[in-house]
Amino acid sequence: MNRLRRALLGALAALLAKPLASLAAWNESAFGAKTPQDALKGIGVANPAPSKEIVIDAPQIAENGAVVPIEITSNIPGTSSIAVVLEKNPFPLAAKFDFGEGALPYVKLNVKMAETADVRVVAAAGGRHYSATREIKVTIGGCGG
Amino acid sequence: MKLLSLLLLFPLFPVLAQPTPKDVEQVMQRDFHARGQAGMDRVVQDGLQRVCTEAHDQPPAELAKRLEADQMKTIAFPQGSLIGDWKSGERIAQNGRGMQWTDAPGAANGGSCYNCHQLSPKEISFGTIGPSLAGFGAKRGSGPDAQRYVYGKIYNAKAYNACSQMPRLGYSGTLTAQQIKDLVALLLDPGSPVNQ
Amino acid sequence: MNRAFAGVLLSLAFCASAAAQDVKKEIERYREMVSEGSPAELFELEGETLWKKAQGPQQVSLEKCDLGLGPGILKGAYAALPRYFKDADRVMDLETRLLHCMMTLQGRSREEATRRVFGNADRPSEMESLSAYVAAQSRGMKMVPGESHPKERAAYELGRALYFRRAGSWDFACTSCHGEEGKRIRLQELPMLIKPENARSVVASWPAYRISTSGFITMQWRMNNCYQQMRMPEPAFGSDATVALIHFITVTGKGEVYRGPGNKR
């Protein structure tokens, strides 16, 4: 339903020269949550099952917390969404990707991390939730001047 | 005379006319300008800088010895214990600011130590231009001789190695006597993370 | 610092050399992953707009600017710089030549055109975006700076002399940091630029996107920022001293295929 509503809104937005901010869906309560638990609750996730089928490819050490590359692939059949939670950030939910017909459950993005922390990825498939984590250490490079 | 023999040791390439030290200084006088606390006086070389430049940092041993003796005379050793506060020393070692045209002239300067040396094994972001100093005090002890050596080396590294790449942190007015004592503590104090 | 990190550090202390190897490998992987999606291309786009934009008292674009291969020829122009320009009777690097075109074609004053040559992430400078655009047009081409004119040879020798010249509050020369192979400041490796094998990758990747500041950095900025860190006074933008150093480094690393604009820490 949400998908349909968004598709309709998207079509409407495309008709306008400039899409209106109020038309876009953005989950304020989930993105405004200050703990990983509240963030997951905000996107309707409770007790996700650990899964090795979610592959998080990221360097173990990030030279700069402002740009931390993360590549995510879900090998769980029927994956319809992937959420990225940065457990120690002030607002832990970083992104949520919904994949429609034709899209592969894969994304690569760069995020900001305040400090060394776990990155949690939650995938939704067939009405269930699965999760995996990976620790990334944040350090400083260069002259430090 | 010594300079002359130096020049003979490092002959100029015969094909191209290389600029003389004077030529290079003139270019710098023309192309650089003072900014913030970095005045144009810094473009002019002192004797030691001139010799090290000419010799590509490898002066003949005899000349090096004389330069080192000259530099040793610049070190003002304080009376009493040279061990300060290693916690303050760690902050000074981490701080890479000071003496740049972007730094406020009155502010306390850092020592930039981690830029070139490993000190506390807890810090993974350290440079390797200088030797690792992890465990320095544990290896050398913290008696008066070790204190004096470390204090002097930080105050004027050129007194120990004429063309060292390490700045003369006391002689140049970068660090105060108290700051250098704090760094001595960072290196020698048995409680310092450097010696864990 | 969290517990897990402290644990890792403890193990680092136990097996320092193996761990140092891992740190190096992981940092390399980090850089590789970041460089796969470099925003440098966004600066190229902005530079193209600026190249074609009518500016200055003459209200003309830079499209007739001669970067050495003839007016308006961009392809391969960066790969042949720095070089001697007869009309200016001096050796120029990319940025110095762009400034020359701004002054001669667009009628702008040096003061106005150099007021803000180094920008930031919020507002990149015109020079940075233009450098990204022009340099990108030499991708895949061999770097062959000018070496035949007497003034080109003189620039090389001056650059070399500056590279070794120690001065300032901290007695620094370029060699203080870039004088030995395999050294680093903090975690940043330092190329020994007097060795061709080290200079080549540098020459092939500048100018570049800088990850830590989200800005774009040029060779003139690099010279300026190094002298700042050397505790020296400031070299003038496009001066003979800066061009000579850039020429010396480029000649040392000549022959490498240009792969930039690259990514830096």
Add this chain to the structure above:
Amino acid sequence: MAGPMKIRATLAGGNTAGAAGTTEIRVLMSHPMTTAQSGQPLHFIQNVTVKLNGRAVIEAEVSQAVSRNPVFSFRLKGGAKGDRIEVAWLDNQGESNRIETAVA
């Protein structure tokens, strides 16, 4: 300031026997992505939409934790040369931008 975008969409894998490959999409966006902690006005992209031949296939909601000048890679099943790929974003201040390309 929200500046230019850049996009690349290429066909990867697959074979001449007709097995489907993957369409790889990489998109760059100039955007400050300022955070609440930066002291500057909060300004960040909230929505990203990927369309294949006019139909939305990926919809993303993102936060201020995405790095400045965002870069995203996505993958689509199969695809053919000439397919139209469009990526659009919308930020919290109502600014937006879009870019389109054909799969190469």
